[in-house]
Amino acid sequence: MLAVVCGTGVAPLIALLQRARAARMRRGLMLLLPALLLVLNGATVARLSMWGPRVRGSQVRRLLNLIANQPGTHDGILVDPLSKHLIEALTMYGGPRPINVLEDDGSGLVRDPPLLFVSSTNEQHAPSAKVGISPEDWLRQFADLQPVTSAGGEPATANLGDCVYAFRQVTPWSWHRIESPVQDRHVAGGLFWLDFRASDPVANRKVSWFDGGNRLLKSWNVPHGNGLIPFALAPGMKFSEGSRVVVESSAPLPEQLLPEPVxxxxxxxxxxxxxxxxxxxxxxxxxxxxxxxxxxxxxxxxxxxxxxxxxxxxxxxxxxxxxxxxxxxxxxxxxxxxxxxxxxxxxxxxxxxxxxxxxxxxxxxxxxxxxxxxxxxxxxxxxxxxxxxxxxxxxxxxxxx
Known part of the structure; x- marks a missing residue:
């Protein structure tokens, strides 16, 4: 279609050249100029962004093999709804059913066997797309994300063209003691925060703050509740390099507890x-x-x-x-x-x-x-x-x- 449109603009030029050239040149021009237009048209179409990355068959096969070797993929895999190239590849090449992470209410994220979450590490999403809660944060509200590793111990990845995809297992919480370093970005306005997410709101929990020399500075018994809970630091209590917080709980805890306020x-x-x-x-x-x-x-x-x-x-x-x-x-x-x-x-x-x-x-x-x-x-x-x-x-x- 583009060739036809482009051709209408140069048709008068072709007619002029035909009249100016000898009869023996007409046939060559009639073949050469349309062929040139088709080549230019093909090059333009190949550069259109809607065609996405240049994906090789070997890349698709590797992606599907990695997914097939993971537990919990028979009913489908969890995907970021903005990973359009991944969703297209799974749909077109007979892969597992892609499940939009943000459509799950959380009840299906802790079942056994663990689910597989595949997400892009560098895919350019549509600028107009608006995401309120990220897929990673929504998953971590109910479970932990554990990287899938290759035989050499490195995180397993797969490519579709230039897009790199990471693989993570969605696993139920199992930690009863979490130790995390505390840095400047975790403390603001004389408060530091813990995000207990959707964990058991009636669990017995204790929080201890240690300085860089392993000296206990403060401990708190956490009241019932979950989600974001702030802790008031004593006046004059200073953050020091190497500080850490230890959280102990009678019920399983999320692996990542420290949010970063603005x-x-x-x-x-x-x-x-x-x-x-x-x-x-x-x-x-x-x-x-x-x-x-x-x-x-x-x-x-x-x-x-x-x-x-x-x-x-x-x-x-x-x-x-x-x-x-x-x-x-x-x-x-x-x-x-x-x-x-x-x-x-x-x-x-x-x-x-x-x-x-x-x-x-x-x-x-x-x-x-x-x-x-x-x-x-x-x-x-x-x-x-x-x-x-x-x-x-x-x-x-x-x-x-």
């Missing part, structure tokens, strides 16, 4: 947009709208929202601050008021110009008990006239006062 304005924030952790969604309750895991924004609301925020463990009658960041869907020449009420008895309000791209509200909270519980916070947007707008929850952060 450091900003003296707080440790957790995003509720792209790349959000599954556990942060525990903080969102009605009347806020809690979005699906594949959607870009995790929480949106019109004029009312509610949150369940964890109180730092070992607060010891100190105060802490909850910081909210919102983004109005539409900028408007209008001023509204955000009215806050909390179960701790602390209230507050902020006037907001909706022409601002980002809204920051800091709510100081006074808690008399030792912490480790939940505070409920409600917010209502008051407007003198119909609002005709809604708000995206961008980040929620905590910090010691």
């Amino acid at each position: 450091h900003h304005r003296g707080f440790g924030y957790f995003r509720l947009g792209e790349g959000r952790l599954p556990s942060v969604m525990n903080w969102i309750v009605e009347p806020a709208h809690k979005s699906d895991r594949h959607q870009k924004w995790g929480a949106v609301f019109e004029n009312k929202a509610a949150f369940r925020i964890p109180v730092p463990v070992d607060l010891r009658n100190r105060s802490f601050i909850v910081s909210f960041q919102y983004e109005p869907r539409f900028r408007q020449a209008k001023t509204v008021t955000f009215q806050y009420t909390s179960s701790s008895g602390t209230n507050g309000f902020e006037s907001v110009d909706l022409q601002e791209a980002r809204i920051h509200h800091d709510l100081p909270l006074e808690v008399s008990r030792s912490g480790g519980t939940i505070i409920s916070i409600e917010v209502e947007v008051e407007s003198p006239d119909p609002l005709d707008n809604h708000f995206r929850v961008h980040h929620i952060g905590l910090g010691m006062k």
